Structure formats: C-alpha cells, structure tokens
C-alpha cells in the first residue's frame with residue numbers, strides 16, 4: 616500500500632516530491648569569520664536532497680541576530696554565494712530547500728556583539744544559559760529595541776529574504792518561535808512594552824506582520840512559511856499560560872490573509888514541557904488545523920507510523936523530522952523500504968566537523 620508520506624504535495628508555490636520534510640537543524644559547522652556556508656555544508660545538504668523539502672538550519676539575518684557560534688548568515692554577498700553552492704547541489708539532486716530566517720534577540724551573548732548586550736522587546740534577562748566556544752555563559756539583560764531599531768530589524772528581514780532568493784532558495788521560513796525574537800515579542804515574559812509593540816495581541820504580533828509585509832515586497836508570499844511552537848514551556852525564557860493559545864491563535868488567524876506557503880507547527884518535544892500547566896494544549900495540530908487556512912507541516916517527536924497516522928487523519932499536509940534526518944541522510948528511502956534507522960549521536964549535534972555530520976551510512980553503503 617502506498618504510504619501517504621511518500622506522495623507528492625503542494626505547499627503554496629512549493630512542489631514537494633514527498634511529504635517527508637527535513638526540519639531546521641542548527642549544526643554549528645560554519646567555521647569561518649564571515650559566517651559563509653562551507654563545503655561540508657554543501658555536501659551535508661546534498662546528501663539529504665531526498666526530502667520533499669529541506670528547511671535550512673537557522674540562518675542569521677544580520678550580525679545583531681546572532682546568538683550562537685558557528686551559525687551561517689544571509690546578509691552579505693559572500694554568504695549569498697556560499698548558499699548558492701548549497702542550493703545548486705540540492706537542486707542538482709532533485710531536492711527543494713527553503714532558508715530559515717533567524718534573529719535570536721535576547722537569547723544571545725555580548726561576546727557575539729563586540730561586548731554590547733543583545734537586543735529584545737524589553738530589558739528583561741531571560742536567565743538562561745547559552746553556548747559559546749568557551750563554555751555556557753549566562754544571558755544578560757538585553758537592550759530594549761527603540762522604534763527606529765525595530766524598523767531596522769524589519770529591513771534586515773527584507774534584505775535576508777531578497778538574499779535568499781538571490782542565493783537560489785525555493786523560499787524562506789520565518790523562525791517565529793522557540794523563544795527567539797518574534798516569540799519574545801509574543802510573550803508577556805519578555806515583552807512589557809507600552810508602545811504599539813506591547814500589550815494587546817495585535818501589538819505583540821505587530822513586528823511579525825511588519826516583517827511578513829516587508830518580505831512580501833521582495834518575494835512571492837506563497838514561497839514563505841513560518842514556524843510556531845506554542846507549547847514551548849519554561850524553556851529559553853518563555854512559558855505557557857492562559858493567554859498563550861489565544862495569542863498564537865490570533866497570529867495564525869491573522870496570517871491567513873497572506874496566502875503563505877505553510878504553517879510549520881511543532882508539538883511539545885522536550886521532556887516535561889507541559890505537565891499540568893494551565894492553558895496547555897495536548898495536541899497542538901488538532902487545535903490549529905481548523906484555524907489555519909494554509910498547508911500545515913507537523914513536527915515534534917513523530918516517527919514514521921505516527922506521521923503517517925496524522926497525515927491520514929487529515930491533521931497535516933507534510934511532516935518534518937529533526938533528529939531522524941541528522942542520522943539518516945536517506946530517510947525517505949528507509950521509510951519506503953521500512954528499513955531500520957541509524958541512531959543519532961548527540962555529542963556531535965553541535966560540533967565535530969565532518970564527524971556525526973557527513974558520515975552516517977546510507978542503506979546502499
């Protein structure tokens with residue numbers, strides 16, 4: 616019997632040869648001062664071109680958006696040229712790839728900003744531990760963005776989207792989740808602003824929609840997706856409360872007017888993410904499916920059988936896998952054959968050069 620996972624699907628203007636999406640995965644392999652995608656990244660993505668759609672690792676829209684070491688950017692000409700090598704290699708192997716556009720906001724460290732604090736909606740320390748090449752420093756109190764600085768953030772996303780198209784990507788995904796900049800604006804734990812960017816749902820979502828408007832000036836919106844992980848709880852300085860589902864429902868319903876390629880929706884995948892939290896959702900997809908008038912990619916702790924069941928229940932149009940793609944460059948072929956999966960090595964998720972990056976065996980190997 617044909618697996619639904621292996622059938623083609625259209626997400627906006629994106630034509631996928633199957634519904635097995637590669638989730639965005641930061642791998643910290645970009646080891647040069649210009650944050651330019653390098654040769655091992657070209658090979659890594661080309662190995663995974665069997666995916667119906669690759670969503671790139673989080674890609675920094677501006678120097679201000681950095682939050683981790685060894686992550687690539689998409690603000691300079693050299694970065695565009697580096698990404699062009701990646702997109703050419705993926706397309707040559709009949710794959711599709713979109714660029715995940717990322718701004719870390721307050722989840723960052725002064726060492727990435729020449730000693731200055733990172734930026735955020737309000738000057739509230741997330742009290743989190745970050746990663747640097749020298750250890751796990753604590754976060755600091757960020758600088759609250761002025762309105763003029765917010766306009767610059769919007770312009771940075773516009774340039775990043777234009778650059779992504781120039782680099783040959785099939786589209787972009789806005790990383791509006793996981794405690795990073797947009798999530799910081801959505802969350803009252805990070806956003807205490809008293810201007811038009813704080814307070815009501817409309818105000819807290821304003822930056823996100825200004826960015827969508829700006830991105831729409833430089834590329835077709837049916838090539839733009841966005842990512843939400845509403846149930847991320849007590850992690851990265853954000854938490855779930857009774858306002859979370861209404862807030863994120865507002866974002867999804869308002870986004871319906873934009874004609875976007877997809878909503879990428881993550882189920883809780885971290886341990887103890889919800890336990891008895893009031894306002895929590897046991898099934899994120901079931902709540903948002905009827906609200907979202909656009910294709911939906913499900914993600915988070917799904918295996919082949921559960922992914923297939925969610926597709927067949929009509930809860931999503933495609934499924935993104937994260938860790939499974941790290942360890943299985945031929946994941947789609949393994950699903951086709953019902954073959955066992957390689958086990959991911961967590962020690963090399965964020966470091967290790969080619970080890971744990973290019974050397975996972977394929978079935979044919």
Ligand SMILES: Cc1cc2nc3c(=O)[nH]c(=O)nc-3n(C[C@H](O)[C@H](O)[C@H](O)COP(=O)(O)O)c2cc1C
Pocket residue numbers: 638639640641642672673715790793842881884914915916917935936937938939964965
């Ligand atoms: C090593 C690693 C890096 C990740 N990097 C990103 C990222 O850059 N952007 C993002 O939105 N999510 C990121 N995630 C989250 C994954 O996209 C995905 O949501 C998560 O792994 C759950 O899916 P899974 O259960 O199929 O692995 C990362 C996860 C892992 C394990």
